[in-house]
Amino acid sequence: MKTALTVIFIIASILLIILVLMQEGKEAGLGSLTGAADSGTYWSKNKGRSKEGTLIKVTTFFTIVFFVDSSNPLLKIYLEKR
Numbered sequence: 262m263k264t265a266l267t268v269i270f271i272i273a274s275i276l277l278i279i280l281v282l283m284q285e286g287k288e289a290g291l292g293s294l295t296g297a298a299d300s301g302t303y304w305s306k307n308k309g310r311s312k313e314g315t316l317i318k319v320t321t322f323f324t325i326v327f328f329v330d331s332s333n334p335l336l337k338i339y340l341e342k343r
Contacts, residue, residue, distance in 0.1 A: 263341065266330060273327045280320040285313060 269326070270330045273323050273330060277320065277323045277327055280316060280323060284316050284320070
């Protein structure tokens with residue numbers, strides 16, 4: 262079980278690095294200050310269905326997996342004693 266958690270942690274770490282590097286920047290210039298950059302355009306309405314939207318969702322999933330796996334030291338301590 263300890264080995265499985267370590268393998269999941271390593272895979273999630275590598276995939277998280279790759280997914281973050283694949284994403285584009287979020288700078289929208291001065292139009293983003295007033296909200297004019299995203300006001301009702303086709304792109305803003307369908308952002309979740311695009312490649313960037315999918316990357317954000319997958320990145321969020323692997324971030325949760327990474328933090329759950331890395332922030333659970335009691336489970337790892339328990340597994341080491343077995």
